[in-house]
Amino acid sequence: xxxxxxxxxxxxxxANYPDGVTMFELKLAGHDFKTGSINxxxxxxxxxxxxxxxxxxxxxxxxxVVGKVTKSGKVYKLVQKD
Numbered sequence: 001x002x003x004x005x006x007x008x009x010x011x012x013x014x015a016n017y018p019d020g021v022t023m024f025e026l027k028l029a030g031h032d033f034k035t036g037s038i039n040x041x042x043x044x045x046x047x048x049x050x051x052x053x054x055x056x057x058x059x060x061x062x063x064x065v066v067g068k069v070t071k072s073g074k075v076y077k078l079v080q081k082d
Contacts, residue, residue, distance in 0.1 A: 019079075
């Protein structure tokens with residue numbers, strides 16, 4: 001079951017980020033998760049969103065930085081069950 005693997009995989013990766021992580025940061029680290037799996041984990045109470053994080057990115061045209069843009073992404077955290 002691919003969704004089950006994605007759900008367990010996402011929770012396993014989140015365990016390495018106790019302060020939370022964005023999808024952008026996960027993608028940079030080589031992880032690619034589908035939001036459908038994550039939404040299910042939020043609904044079931046395994047994962048919470050904890051605000052947003054801003055990133056300043058260079059705008060590059062033909063190899064030259066021509067500006068900057070700010071993007072934001074939701075921060076996802078694993079719920080710690082006692």
